[in-house]
Amino acid sequence: MAIFPIPGVRISGVSACVPSRIYENRNYDLIGEKERYTLIKTIGVESKRHVEPDTTSSDLCYHAAERLLKDMGWNREKVDLLVFVSQTRDYLMPATACILQDRLGLSKNCLAFDLDLGCSGYVYGLSVVFSMLANAGLKNALLLTGEIPTPNINYKDKSTFPLFGDAGAATAIEYDGISEAWFNLQTDGSGYKAIHIPDGAMRNYPDPQKSFNEEKISKGIVRSRVQIALDGMTVFNFTMKEVRPNVLALLEKADKTNEEIDYFVFHQANRLMNETIRKQLKIDSEKYPYSIDRFGNTSSVSIPLTMVAELRNKITEGRNHMLFAGFGVGLSWGSCLLETDRVVCPELIEMV
Amino acid sequence: MKIEDFISKIEEEFEDVNKGQLKPESKIREHFEWDSVNALVFIAMVNVEYDVVITAEDLQKSETVQDIFTTIQEKKAAA
Numbered sequence: 001m002a003i004f005p006i007p008g009v010r011i012s013g014v015s016a017c018v019p020s021r022i023y024e025n026r027n028y029d030l031i032g033e034k035e036r037y038t039l040i041k042t043i044g045v046e047s048k049r050h051v052e053p054d055t056t057s058s059d060l061c062y063h064a065a066e067r068l069l070k071d072m073g074w075n076r077e078k079v080d081l082l083v084f085v086s087q088t089r090d091y092l093m094p095a096t097a098c099i100l101q102d103r104l105g106l107s108k109n110c111l112a113f114d115l116d117l118g119c120s121g122y123v124y125g126l127s128v129v130f131s132m133l134a135n136a137g138l139k140n141a142l143l144l145t146g147e148i149p150t151p152n153i154n155y156k157d158k159s160t161f162p163l164f165g166d167a168g169a170a171t172a173i174e175y176d177g178i179s180e181a182w183f184n185l186q187t188d189g190s191g192y193k194a195i196h197i198p199d200g201a202m203r204n205y206p207d208p209q210k211s212f213n214e215e216k217i218s219k220g221i222v223r224s225r226v227q228i229a230l231d232g233m234t235v236f237n238f239t240m241k242e243v244r245p246n247v248l249a250l251l252e253k254a255d256k257t258n259e260e261i262d263y264f265v266f267h268q269a270n271r272l273m274n275e276t277i278r279k280q281l282k283i284d285s286e287k288y289p290y291s292i293d294r295f296g297n298t299s300s301v302s303i304p305l306t307m308v309a310e311l312r313n314k315i316t317e318g319r320n321h322m323l324f325a326g327f328g329v330g331l332s333w334g335s336c337l338l339e340t341d342r343v344v345c346p347e348l349i350e351m352v
Numbered sequence: 353m354k355i356e357d358f359i360s361k362i363e364e365e366f367e368d369v370n371k372g373q374l375k376p377e378s379k380i381r382e383h384f385e386w387d388s389v390n391a392l393v394f395i396a397m398v399n400v401e402y403d404v405v406i407t408a409e410d411l412q413k414s415e416t417v418q419d420i421f422t423t424i425q426e427k428k429a430a431a
Contacts, residue, residue: 035387035389038389038390039389042389042392042393159388232388232392233388233391233392233407233408236392236395236396237395237405237407240395240396240399240405241405272392272393272396273396275396276396276399276400279400280399280400280403
């Protein structure tokens with residue numbers, strides 16, 4: 001079992017950037033008024049942000065990171081590690097992390113690479129960065145998570161279009177020799193088709209004849225093979241079964257109780273799913289922030305985005321025991337328990 | 353586990369179901385639109401209340417409220 005502590009590393013800053021263009025789900029006219037009302041209530045997304053056609057995940061992360069570096073007062077020469085997490089990277093090659101290393105003016109001694117994970121990506125990203133700082137003698141790291149799912153969703157697909165939103169986040173992480181974080185990371189690749197873009201990479205190389213044609217899957221679900229296919233029922237069953245035992249095992253190993261945690265910041269999947277997990281784990285609503293109403297499901301960005309949008313005043317002031325959980329595409333899931341102390345957290349940035 | 357409690361949970365969860373309307377022998381499709389969203393809401397409610405996971409197929413096979421309740425009881429007993 002991949003449950004392990006990592007000593008000596010902490011989160012010292014977090015920032016997030018969203019596109020300024022707002023999409024309101026009340027204007028989603030593919031479905032009738034009644035169905036729309038039920039859908040919005042169930043998934044919990046009233047509005048979300050959509051990028052302009054020329055904006056990428058790395059653009060959103062760049063703005064988040066620029067601001068964070070300034071507010072932290074970090075010397076760019078001393079950023080030893082940059083990890084970029086995304087399911088919507090700028091190019092098939094090279095790694096987007098390399099582009100960000102240069103654009104942010106980081107040193108050539110900075111180690112930079114991408115992690116190709118989504119909903120679980122923030123927690124996985126933290127585990128990788130924490131491990132490298134704890135074991136490789138590195139001091140300062142940036143974990144950048146960026147997602148622009150909206151160019152990959154079809155307006156005529158009611159299972160994806162109202163749900164996903166675009167965002168980028170930057171997390172500053174430091175070696176301090178004192179802190180301790182716990183992780184519990186899991187995988188079940190048998191469910192890889194549950195959240196999937198079939199064509200466009202190397203298994204199904206994009207075919208001008210087939211890949212871009214729209215197919216009707218069922219009523220209200222039309223998409224092409226280069227767009228996100230979501231099997232909501234499979235993802236829902238997976239989440240109902242797997243997240244609770246993962247979180248309970250983490251708490252047990254870390255010798256912490258539910259009551260000792262100040263905030264449970266969970267991936268914003270959809271409101272019904274998140275509420276189900278909350279009730280399963282008997283978490284108080286006050287400790288379980290939501291940002292999905294204004295930003296939708298932003299995959300690997302949803303945890304840091306929720307911290308910035310909902311917990312800014314709390315995390316900048318005191319010490320807090322935080323429990324993060326991410327779950328979804330892969331299928332991949334994980335949780336992380338750590339303590340934050342007066343985190344630098346600029347206000348949410350809007351990219352024009 | 354009482355079916356009366358199960359029925360009141362359904363009434364609480366679904367705005368369209370009027371109080372007192374639903375009986376154990378009621379045919380569920382006459383009271384619900386079994387679209388994917390309502391099915392998910394139903395499955396989530398059962399999971400939270402009874403700590404079992406029923407599937408979309410379980411719902412499809414069930415005709416009455418009693419049928420679903422029996423499925424939940426069986427799953428609970430097997431757990």
